[in-house]
Amino acid sequence: MTSRSHLTIGVAIATAGALALTACGSGSSADGGSAGGSGSITVYNAQHESLTQEWVDAFTKQTGIKVTVRNGSDTELSNQLMQEGAASPADVFLTENSPAMTQVENAGLFADVDKATLDQVPAEFRPSTGKWTGIAARSTVLVYDKRKVQQNQLPASMLDLAKPEWKGRWAASPSGADFQAIVSALLELKGEAVTKDWLTAMKTNAKVYKGNSTAMKAVNSGEVETALIYHYYYYGDQAKTGENSANVGTHYFKNEDPGAFVSVSGGGVLKSSKNAAAAQSLLKFITGKTGQEVLQKGTSFEYAVGSDVPSNAALVPLKDLQAPKVDPAKLNSATVTDLMTQAGLL
Secondary structure: OOOOOOOEEEEEOOOOHHHOHHHHHHOOHHHOOOOOOOOEEEEEEOOOHHHHHHHHHHHHHHHOOEEEEEEOOHHHHHHHHHHHHHHOOOOEEEOOOHHHHHHHHHOOOEOOOOHHHHOOOOHHHOOOOOOOEEEEEEEEEEEEEOOOOOHHHOOOOHHHHHOHHHOOOEEEOOOOHHHHHHHHHHHHHHOHHHHHHHHHHHHHHEEEOOOHHHHHHHHHHOOOOEEEEEHHHHHHHHHOOOOOOOOEEEEOOOOOOHHHOEEEEEEEEEOOOOOHHHHHHHHHHHHOHHHHHHHHHOOOOOEOOOOOOOOOOOOOOHHHOOOOOOOHHHOOHHHHHHHHHHOOOO
16 A cells, blocks of 8 residues: 555545535436435545545535545554544545454444445455445455566465575565455465464565565566565556566466455445435445446556446456455454564564
């Protein structure tokens, strides 16, 4: 996740006159709009700022509902919500990864998501509990230096990175929520013993960088042969100048390997919301046709997960990733950070 200033506040202001409250009634079920809600809401946002701003601007234009966005990291904002409890000014919480959502859910702070919103998102992209929903997704990928490594030399499984032959040959950003979500999936899929052993080997084998973009740049410059990151860093750079990915290839583990994990970005409505109808309306909009087309047509290069909207055509289709089945509600950030701390990675 790109660095952000502490709880930067961005406000999307409703456009005048023509977008008055009557616009709320124009939202149709076809595009994920909702006739419910008016006034204003506050979003605690741990998704990419530019992506959420696109969602918010489009939502405000359609509904007339004003949205204040407070930006921060997954961990920062989930911990703040835990501290604020019922006194939180937040109406909606959006994250990049599932563990932060689960933390807030386990604290009993989420209201149920409206069924009409849940129905827009396939079951594999939302938690079994229905306390929040997927809004986007990102795939784990091993990027590699095409000048130094041939495809047939790449590991068949993410677990192979723990082998002695991979010492010093791969990189990651263990302090980030992205990587910790990948480890959380490993924990759920393979258990604590396997996860602990893999993290212990990672301490010996991996080069540590601050941020996925930095790790990919290190691969591109020849500092390290491979890096375990999320897919959109590569595609986003390729869509710009490609200067940080010109020498980089992408390797998808597939075969339901832990390294084929697809992380679900989440959205939930707080029980303490002072404007629950508008908050639910935003979540329905994001997972609806118009909201998901922001992913399809925009520059985030995250996967669309709702309303049968195809993802960006540049991406490997979700169905071809052969991702393991992981219930987002079972991802556990607390145990993961404990295990990573024990391994000397945090």
